[in-house]
Amino acid sequence: MNRQELIKKAAEIKTPSKQAARQFQEASPSLVDELNQIMCSRSDLEKLIGKNNxxxxxxxxxxxxxxxxxxxxxxxxxxxxxxVFWVLRTYRAHGFQPAYWPAQLNAWLQLFQKHLSPEAYEEVSPVYNFIIVNQAFFDRSNPACPEDL
Known part of the structure; x- marks a missing residue:
């Protein structure tokens, strides 16, 4: 799948409401803190992000x-x-492994279920699920994704 096909798929995601966006924004500082705790406590963290990252x-x-x-x-x-193309390419160049992204994104989703309203979760989660499901196509080392940026 190339860039244009990914954009077309991303366009199918319903735009989140202002209320869901506001809820996400207001919760972000505490979500980041909790995500950092979750990720830093992982025994496989160095394997996911490399040394000194x-x-x-x-x-x-x-x-x-x-x-x-x-x-x-x-x-x-x-x-x-x-x-997403830029982030994956940049962080992979610094030693982050492909397994880091689903670990991180799934942790975000778990935190959303815990801290956002069910309505906000239903509106925000499709964006995250889109990234998770299509990660192989975003990974520039994947030959299925042609250089078309």
Whole structure:
């Protein structure tokens, strides 16, 4: 699947409501803190992120929450797709392994179920599930994803 096909699939995701976006944004600081605790307590953390990348991972979690807060307010499929391509390529170059992303994204989803209303969870989770399901196509080392950025 190429970039244009991913954008087309991302466009099928229903734009989250302003209420869901606001709830996500308001919860973000505590969600980031809890996610950091979850990820830092993993016994396989070094295998997931490589050596000496803990601070980079923590920065990624903060940046992720800020980006998603903005994206949920103004959902643009092409911005989602291009950002995921960039993030995976950049962090992989620093030693993050493909298994880090589903571990992190599934942890986010668990936190959303715990801290967001069921309605907000139903509106936010499709964006995360889209990334998880399509990770192989975002991974630039995957030959199924042609260089078309």
């Amino acid at each position: 803990r601070e980079m991972m923590l920065d990624n979690h903060n940046n992720h929450a800020r980006f998603m807060s903005a994206l949920l307010v103004d959902y643009r499929p092409e911005v989602l797709v291009d950002t």
